[in-house]
Amino acid sequence: MTRTGSAGVGARIRVLREARGLSLSALAAQAGIGKGSLSELETGRRNPTLDTLYAVATPLGVPLAALLDDHDGAAVADEGVVATRVRVLREPGRTTEVYLLRLAAGVERASPAHPAGVEEQLVVLAGSGEVEHGADVVAIGPGDHVRFAADVPHAYRAGPDEALEAVNVIVTPVPPV
Known part of the structure; x- marks a missing residue:
């Protein structure tokens, strides 16, 4: 929803x-x-x-x-996951999206591969869990930063006992016209 x-x-x-x-x-x-x-x-x-x-x-x-409402604060939610848009910056050559991501305890947010060249970063504010991108799985906790190419399937998992709250930055290159 x-x-x-x-x-x-x-x-x-x-x-x-x-x-x-x-x-x-x-x-x-x-x-x-x-x-x-x-x-x-x-x-x-x-x-x-x-x-x-x-x-x-x-x-x-x-x-x-x-695809979302074009204003900061727009939120989209699934079962146990809420992504709230903090900022979108459209520049020549790229679009940078910043979201506050909240996953309930034990919840996983899986994402299919994004188009070639898309990069994601996650900065953990609270909670712990894992980030999986391609064959790599990285344990994360408060203050941790993970950066990866998002043109492969990837997932965020909250630990079993507490919610995970993080800033998610997605940088999408804009092909020249």
Whole structure:
């Protein structure tokens, strides 16, 4: 479930899909979701989950911020996970997204590979857990910083006894036009 406006998210997905010349079926197949689900997202009849937004953003070649409400404080939530947008900086050559990420105790947030060149950083504010990227698994705790190429599947896991709170920075290169 998301706290961001589902009608606005759906409209942004539709505009981006059509601008890329993708049919509803083609985007649904690339994102690994049902065509009916994508149609309901685009019309605002279904609330997108964080997993669905990431799944759709990747084949569209856009950062998550391109799909969310375009204001700081916009939040999207799944079971046990809340990502709140802190800031988005759009510069020539890249988009930098900053989120406050909260995972309930024992929760995992898995992400598919982002487009080539995307990099993520995580700075742990509270709690402990693990970051998995590719074949690497790194234990994390308060004050730790992890930086990795996010063009491979990756995951964040909160420890079993306490929530994990971290700043998540995602840098997406913007291809030249």
